[in-house]
Amino acid sequence: MTPAARRAPLPATTVVVAGYGVITAGILPHLAALPSLRVALTSRHLDRAPHGQVPLISPDDIPAGRPRVIVGCFEDDTRSRGFWGHPKVVAAIRAERPACIELSTITPDQAVRWHHEVTALGGAAWECPVTGSRPAAEAGTLSAFLHASGPSTAADEVLAAFTRNRYEFGRPGNPARFKLVFNAWGASLLHAAAVFARCLPDLLGPDYPTAAKVVTSDGWMAALADQKLHRIVSRAYEDPDFAVHHMVKDLRYARALLGDLPPLAAALDAFVAAEELHGPYADFTAVADPGR
Template identity: 55%
Template sequence: MTSAPLRAARPVTSILVAGYGTLTSGIVPHLLSLPDTALTVASRHLTATPDPRATLIHPDAVGTTAPDVIIGCFADDEHSRAFWQHPRTTHVLADHRPACIELSTITPTWAEQWHLLLQDHGALPVECPVTGSRPGAIAGTLTAFLYSSAMDERAERVLGTFTRNRHRFTAPGHPARFKLVYNAWGATILHSLGVYAPLLPPLLGDDSATATEIITTDGWMSVIASTKLHRIHRDDYSDPDFTATHMAKDLRYARELLGRLPLLECTLKAFEETVKHSGPYADFTAVAVSEAP
């Protein structure tokens, strides 16, 4: 009997996650589920690896890595720039030409500059803000707003682990623009829950439970009310799915893009009050507290 020929080992895909927080904590287990994958997490704040299968490094050690894919997830433009523009990162980009996925909600100006920066160093930029917050990250069902100048098997394989829908745009910066409009619009609707939901018990008494059932299960408002109203009713704003301070930042970026729209100004003020009174890391549904009668 002739033995079967030996099959060459599949090369290991090296993934670097830069920035560890609410979103990436949900994504990491999905990345580790990929076969033939080595995962490194770069974080200034973690003191232990989030998973024994992952390697933890300080961002200062990024230059020692050789990633095929880099995933960036940062609080704002400032932190995103600090990582991607740092010489230790640009050296890695030039040496290894990875596919680079930027998940952060950033300004369109920086998004467009980011594409040019990575292309200048031979890497492939994949602009990819996501929505779905922590529940979507944990479930692997995030929705991605995506632009890349070329399809890349490495990026597609990685994104397939933690996104359910990927909507493709046709120009750099367009996902960033849309994400800011999307978040501002959604925050305005969420703010309205805080305005109207607290009025139901004094107006309806025992029937407020029936009203809540209607709002959360029937009609167009049920989509958002069913996922957010329970926190408002329980005053449950710790252990955030998405923080109030990040939403306030997104709204400020949206104001830079859209101007001082009355609804946007009202919503931003409410979230800034939420950060002041409930703390920056309260869940963003705490905006209801600022409007409670």
Template identity: 30%
Template sequence: MHLSLIGTGLMGQALGERLLAEHQSLTVYNRDHSKTSGLAALGAKVATIPGEAVQQAEIVLMMLSDAAAIHSVLQTLTKADIADRLWLQLATIAPSESIEIGKQIKKLGGRYLECPVLGSLPEARSGRLILMPAGNQSDFESALPLLSMIGRDPQFIGETGQGAAMKLAMNQLIAGLTASFSLSLGLVEKQGIQVEQFMSLLRESALYAPTFDKKLSRMLDRHFDGPNFPTKHLAKDTRLFLSVAQSMGLNTQGLEGIAGILDKTLEMGLADTDYSAIYAAVNPASD
């Protein structure tokens, strides 16, 4: 199987490593060519333009930051570039955006399967991502051998847009859980309570989520460098969720507050740090 990977940022790089470890023939493209060097060293072919990247591909994987980035790539491609290939869209975008991208690709003779992923760099490298594929059932079945390489137990979600909605629902929980834990941890620290005692009780309760321990040391040490998922991306996804949820008549007041906290985190210059940096906005360091 010859694959093309467009977008080799943090997650794209990790995904490419997984595909190469599975001995797949891989051509990669990234607007910033310096971000392809790691995969080139592992055996990937590097393309200088998107059209070159897809020439031999049966399946094109798009791991781009948002819908605008996807459209910017598609606009450079000809009908011949797009036709007769399966386009796998892996990023977190709005359902309406995914539906529109799917229509654009299908109009030019391509096939489209949205497949947003949940997980971070270790899961991408080890093939343990949680996948949310949606679109045409036959395209899902065609992609299943590939999906099984990069994710565990791939399950078909439904029609185009439903996978995108599922991913927004998941990422809303990332924002909510992290902000909520930050506030509780901040109170514990302000009151001089032993953090480990708090965590010991929390771990024994129905309130516990594993992400709390994953982010605890980062928050306590205020060490947010080397992100697996940057704050700016969580802020983008939170705004997307708000837009979709509000359009459907859902009450989003709670999440609006968290979005404000994320905006404050970005204003503090922490956009490119790990999203646990929310803690710095919730509980600012003393001067």
């Protein structure tokens, strides 16, 4: 028998994913499919595991699993702080010095504070908000805005499972700053697209299909219209790719960062109205029908 044949297999890398929503629901199958990873999920919303290969655990169980990577994806600053500050999570970071990957869209202040707290415990802080919503999460093609306090081959392997593009920033907090601008910019464009899209059927009557073909295939607006016009026209706001409630939160964080820029303020008002009319978990294209 050769030395290679006698060599024991490397132990699986233990990964804990915290938080469950459209992003984590999309990325879990990609992580679970890798034989080199052993993945567990913790979520305050769930009482049973949503994926057969991924056990549901309590935060109290995290230290016993000796994680090499902890991935968090949360609704807002408060939920992020609550998880990373949990005594058992703190104990696991101090004992195992894992790579900690924060996928959430949070404020820059929270991102910088999180960097300091994780690195002070000995962990590697990977600030990594992602974009692409549910379709990209399910396809494993999210784009990541990253600042890492140090290298981690395990974190690289985890991110490679569900991201296609990775853009590295040199300062803590800059991924968070950019993500807020990026989301506010996109929300403003979606709001404007929805306003004008609503005008076309009444203005053009039987020629509307021609107009729809133009806006979804020609000109600089085509990428946005091709993705979103079908939901706007059909008012298909259920089963969200990105919930309107999360967009309202992101825009409020962006306003705190940027001030009351006119397109941001107009978009925020429209998304707030859409949330009030359609409910917090309507798709964010519900901004096309804010009820005002």
